[in-house]
Amino acid sequence: MDNEVDVFYRELPKVELHAHLNGSVSCPTIEKLISRKPHLNIGHGMTAIGKGQRRTLDECFQVFKVIHQLVDTEEDILMVATDVIKEFAADGVKYLELRSTPREEKHTGLTKKSYIETVIKAIKQCKSEGVDIDVRFLVAIDRRNGTEVAMETVKLAEDFMLSSDGLVLGLDLSGDPTVGHGKDLLPALQKAKNCGLKLSLHLSEVPSQLEESDLLLDLPPDRIGHGTFLHPAMGGSQGLVDKVVKHNIPLELCLTSNVKGQTVARYSDHHFKHWYQMGHPSVICTDDKGVFSTDLSQEYQLAASTFDLSREAVWKLSHDAIDCIFAPDTVKQQLKQKWIDLKPQVFK
Numbered sequence: 137m138d139n140e141v142d143v144f145y146r147e148l149p150k151v152e153l154h155a156h157l158n159g160s161v162s163c164p165t166i167e168k169l170i171s172r173k174p175h176l177n178i179g180h181g182m183t184a185i186g187k188g189q190r191r192t193l194d195e196c197f198q199v200f201k202v203i204h205q206l207v208d209t210e211e212d213i214l215m216v217a218t219d220v221i222k223e224f225a226a227d228g229v230k231y232l233e234l235r236s237t238p239r240e241e242k243h244t245g246l247t248k249k250s251y252i253e254t255v256i257k258a259i260k261q262c263k264s265e266g267v268d269i270d271v272r273f274l275v276a277i278d279r280r281n282g283t284e285v286a287m288e289t290v291k292l293a294e295d296f297m298l299s300s301d302g303l304v305l306g307l308d309l310s311g312d313p314t315v316g317h318g319k320d321l322l323p324a325l326q327k328a329k330n331c332g333l334k335l336s337l338h339l340s341e342v343p344s345q346l347e348e349s350d351l352l353l354d355l356p357p358d359r360i361g362h363g364t365f366l367h368p369a370m371g372g373s374q375g376l377v378d379k380v381v382k383h384n385i386p387l388e389l390c391l392t393s394n395v396k397g398q399t400v401a402r403y404s405d406h407h408f409k410h411w412y413q414m415g416h417p418s419v420i421c422t423d424d425k426g427v428f429s430t431d432l433s434q435e436y437q438l439a440a441s442t443f444d445l446s447r448e449a450v451w452k453l454s455h456d457a458i459d460c461i462f463a464p465d466t467v468k469q470q471l472k473q474k475w476i477d478l479k480p481q482v483f484k
């Protein structure tokens with residue numbers, strides 16, 4: 137996969153804001169997990185969608201179930217998280233917000249609390265090894281699990297926000313978009329916002345969620361995942377676009393994920409073009425680099441080739457993503473300095 141990407145995109149310093157931990161597991165890590173659990177009889181083809189392949193979104197969610205079977209102990213999570221962080225760093229990502237749904241596994245003793253603690257341990261471990269990347273964590277709410285679990289997750293996220301030295305910054309709302317309704321999660325999300333957790337919500341990933349998006353946009357969230365069907369050109373409405381613009385809510389856009397998951401027919405149809413043309417904050421992300429067999433450099437190259445972006449435009453795109461991070465202004469300033477320092481080398 138590496139040799140297809142121009143060195144410019146590899147060397148480009150990048151910010152990754154939308155990466156699900158268990159969707160980001162690479163082939164080599166999956167191999168290690170499979171060898172730890174041969175009795176599960178899981179083959180590699182079951183955990184990733186290769187080049188040129190497509191799946192329905194529903195089939196993508198089956199893939200996560202398989203990966204979850206492979207990742208069910210603290211030891212697994214520690215390995216998966218450190219591998220994923222190092223892979224992002226090797227791909228030129230300088231700041232990463234990783235997100236993951238805390239799970240409980242009775243048979244291995246894993247609890248939601250120890251799940252989050254283990255991810256934090258991985259982040260700290262990478263830092264102590266000097267891996268050149270600033271990593272933060274968003275605790276994910278799986279919309280399939282309903283109101284009560286959402287509330288419980290908010291409480292956990294709040295506790296960790298207060299005790300993790302700024303590593304836990306907020307919440308993600310994700311999970312199968314065809315299941316459940318956002319209105320049931322609104323009180324939990326509102327509570328999260330009130331206690332200072334940042335919110336990144338998957339909105340309108342499928343066409344049937346316009347009413348839900350309208351409701352959730354009133355929170356308002358701090359960032360939007362996908363937002364595929366918000367724009368009128370995609371079947372959404374001007375009213376929804378107006379809300380997003382009014383609150384200046386950045387979009388996290390994942391080209392390969394949307395095309396492989398078949399919510400967008402062709403790369404050239406991707407809603408990136410509508411928002412980018414408007415000058416609205418649009419951040420290129422991977423979503424699930426393992427499942428969709430991609431990485432952030434490829435996604436930038438894909439956006440550039442599909443929408444005919446110059447190298448300066450690509451640079452601006454990665455630079456402007458810094459303003460959309462959830463970490464405080466001091467971190468934004470450090471990253472902007474890093475971009476200034478690296479520019480001559482990237483454009484050499």
Ligand SMILES: CNc1ncnc2c1ncn2[C@@H]1O[C@H](COP(=O)(O)O)[C@@H](O)[C@H]1O
Pocket residue numbers: 156157158159196200235236237238276278310311312313338341393397423424
């Ligand atoms: C493809 N588009 C998507 N839409 C919605 N949710 C998604 C997703 N991709 C991933 N997830 C969410 O992330 C989980 C896997 O990572 P974690 O176990 O949390 O680390 C999935 O189970 C789903 O809840």
Ligand SMILES: [Zn+2]
Pocket residue numbers: 154156310338361423
């Ligand atoms: Zn996602």
